[in-house]
Amino acid sequence: MTEHKGIAASPGIAIGKVHLYRDDVPRIPRYRISEDQLETERQRLHAAIARAGEDIKTIQTENNNDSDVDESKILDSHLMMLKDPSFLSSIDDRMQQEQLNIEWILARTVRDMTNKLADSDDEYLRERVTDIHDMAKRVLDHLLKRSRPRLADLSEEVVLVTHDLMPSDAVAMNKRMVQAIVMDAGGKTSHTAIIARSFEIPAVLGLGRITRTISGGESIIVDGNHGIVIVDPDDETVQSYTRRQSEWQEHEVQLMRLNNLPAETTDGKLIRLNGNIEIPEEVDGVMNHGADGIGLYRSEFLFINSTGLPSENEQYNAYRRVLESMGGRPVTIRTLDVGGDKVSPQIDTGREKNPILGWRAVRVCLAERALFKTQLRALLRASVHGKLQIMFPMISGVQEQILALEILEEVRDEMKAQGIPFADSVPVGCMIEVPSAALTTDTLARKVDFFSIGTNDLIQYTIAVDRGNEKVAYLYEPFHPGVLRLIKIIIDNAHAEGIPVAMCGEMAGDAVATVVLLGLGLDEFSMGAVGIPEVKRIIRSVSMADAEELLGSIMEMRSASEIDDAVRTYMQKRFQLDTY
Numbered sequence: 001m002t003e004h005k006g007i008a009a010s011p012g013i014a015i016g017k018v019h020l021y022r023d024d025v026p027r028i029p030r031y032r033i034s035e036d037q038l039e040t041e042r043q044r045l046h047a048a049i050a051r052a053g054e055d056i057k058t059i060q061t062e063n064n065n066d067s068d069v070d071e072s073k074i075l076d077s078h079l080m081m082l083k084d085p086s087f088l089s090s091i092d093d094r095m096q097q098e099q100l101n102i103e104w105i106l107a108r109t110v111r112d113m114t115n116k117l118a119d120s121d122d123e124y125l126r127e128r129v130t131d132i133h134d135m136a137k138r139v140l141d142h143l144l145k146r147s148r149p150r151l152a153d154l155s156e157e158v159v160l161v162t163h164d165l166m167p168s169d170a171v172a173m174n175k176r177m178v179q180a181i182v183m184d185a186g187g188k189t190s191h192t193a194i195i196a197r198s199f200e201i202p203a204v205l206g207l208g209r210i211t212r213t214i215s216g217g218e219s220i221i222v223d224g225n226h227g228i229v230i231v232d233p234d235d236e237t238v239q240s241y242t243r244r245q246s247e248w249q250e251h252e253v254q255l256m257r258l259n260n261l262p263a264e265t266t267d268g269k270l271i272r273l274n275g276n277i278e279i280p281e282e283v284d285g286v287m288n289h290g291a292d293g294i295g296l297y298r299s300e301f302l303f304i305n306s307t308g309l310p311s312e313n314e315q316y317n318a319y320r321r322v323l324e325s326m327g328g329r330p331v332t333i334r335t336l337d338v339g340g341d342k343v344s345p346q347i348d349t350g351r352e353k354n355p356i357l358g359w360r361a362v363r364v365c366l367a368e369r370a371l372f373k374t375q376l377r378a379l380l381r382a383s384v385h386g387k388l389q390i391m392f393p394m395i396s397g398v399q400e401q402i403l404a405l406e407i408l409e410e411v412r413d414e415m416k417a418q419g420i421p422f423a424d425s426v427p428v429g430c431m432i433e434v435p436s437a438a439l440t441t442d443t444l445a446r447k448v449d450f451f452s453i454g455t456n457d458l459i460q461y462t463i464a465v466d467r468g469n470e471k472v473a474y475l476y477e478p479f480h481p482g483v484l485r486l487i488k489i490i491i492d493n494a495h496a497e498g499i500p501v502a503m504c505g506e507m508a509g510d511a512v513a514t515v516v517l518l519g520l521g522l523d524e525f526s527m528g529a530v531g532i533p534e535v536k537r538i539i540r541s542v543s544m545a546d547a548e549e550l551l552g553s554i555m556e557m558r559s560a561s562e563i564d565d566a567v568r569t570y571m572q573k574r575f576q577l578d579t580y
């Protein structure tokens with residue numbers, strides 16, 4: 001039995017069998033070959049290349065429609081690369097020189113080639129890196145007789161253990177069969193963690209090297225409440241966790257009893273509790289957990305998971321579906337936020353040295369006007385089907401907000417001229433997730449109807465800590481005095497201008513932070529649906545006077561750890577958090 005401690009990224013307890021997903025960590029064998037094996041290795045390579053070529057042709061025939069013209073062209077270029085004589089001869093030369101097996105030689109040749117291209121000044125060449133990797137992976141799959149695993153095809157219940165998981169894979173996997181997720185990489189606010197919470201899948205992330213210590217099929221316990229993973233547990237441990245699992249489920253059932261009650265403090269302040277969603281299918285979960293509305297619909301997942309850019313109509317249908325299913329409750333849809341760790345095959349944000357600080361979110365939209373306007377048209381068309389609010393992500397200052405509003409106005413004018421109906425009043429807000437925006441919220445507040453604080457990014461940019469990197473996860477401190485001061489500035493500036501403030505980053509759903517956020521004056525909390533009942537329980541058992549008193553005491557403190565200890569002790573004593 002071995003115990004591993006990682007980041008508690010999504011609550012719940014699972015007991016199951018390991019499914020090791022290795023697509024992202026290909027192991028390439030390396031062994032010496034003799035002179036007389038050279039010809040066999042050559043033949044193996046040519047056979048694998050031929051099969052990879054057949055795969056590409058099959059994909060092209062299966063997808064033979066207009067929308068995939070670009071994909072077909074890319075696949076054609078992969079076919080050409082497979083036959084490129086200079087590529088083949090450099091592999092052959094190297095194999096003769098180094099006398100190592102062909103998989104190793106192919107992988108090294110491709111690595112050297114792509115390293116050179118990645119440093120090139122020519123954008124076209126840099127963009128070929130992904131193509132070369134993709135093509136090489138296909139050939140390697142055949143050499144290693146490895147079939148590409150597809151998480152969508154999982155047909156039995158498993159605990160998914162993997163090095164890393166792209167948000168797009170997390171959305172595409174067969175979620176009914178995933179009892180829990182365990183990863184080497186990732187932090188609490190990485191998008192995979194957010195998706196796990198949305199689908200109520202327990203997750204422990206940031207374990208560093210767990211994939212190196214297991215081979216698949218082992219028994220495993222995942223405690224997403226405390227960030228603990230136990231491999232090959234003994235009977236006693238299994239019994240103890242089975243008991244905890246049913247206590248946790250019972251606690252969840254108790255909390256669900258609060259569903260129809262308002263989130264009101266004991267001295268009468270009414271707080272709005274909203275749900276965050278990534279795809280329209282999550283609306284049922286939000287409704288079942290008693291949300292007042294949707295505070296964040298991450299519209300980019302429409303772009304991340306589609307095979308082509310979603311058309312205006314496809315977008316309109318998705319937005320309309322969410323608005324209608326929420327039955328008149330407010331729905332805040334955030335415009336496209338690609339870039340960073342959210343890669344869309346449709347929108348090429350290029351290879352960037354520093355994607356988190358690069359071309360992402362509203363920056364992409366302001367540059368790609370046609371794309372942005374299509375989304376705004378789809379949103380406005382959908383606005384007649386419910387109570388829509390629109391917000392822009394990653395605004396860094398007032399100029400960007402003004403420009404985005406001008407484009408929205410332009411779309412409104414065009415639609416009016418064409419006689420296309422849309423709602424008269426669609427409140428427009430912006431996310432505050434960049435420190436420069438937070439510090440200028442006095443100006444920004446005059447331009448918008450509401451703010452929504454994106455703490456996932458705000459903390460990342462304030463403390464300069466990559467939210468998805470497990471090595472620096474210890475620095476990711478929501479209770480850092482710098483973060484708390486910024487939140488206070490945002491809320492005070494907004495209230496001085498008479499606009500409400502929501503929070504849709506993960507901090508809003510962390511029950512440990514609830515009383516502090518109340519004390520700071522937050523009006524709306526938006527979170528993954530599962531978090532709503534616990535936050536509601538706390539709000540309903542505390543007064544604003546108590547919340548302000550707790551806030552007053554911690555704002556005097558100097559370090560994140562001092563504040564964290566004080567708040568946890570207070571919350572544990574008063575609300576018995578952390579017992580399951």
Ligand code: PEP
Nearest residue numbers: 433454455456457504505
């Ligand atoms: C945030 O940054 O807090 C946020 C809600 O946006 P995302 O997590 O999608 O970056």
Ligand code: MG
Nearest residue numbers: 433454456457
């Ligand atoms: Mg963000």
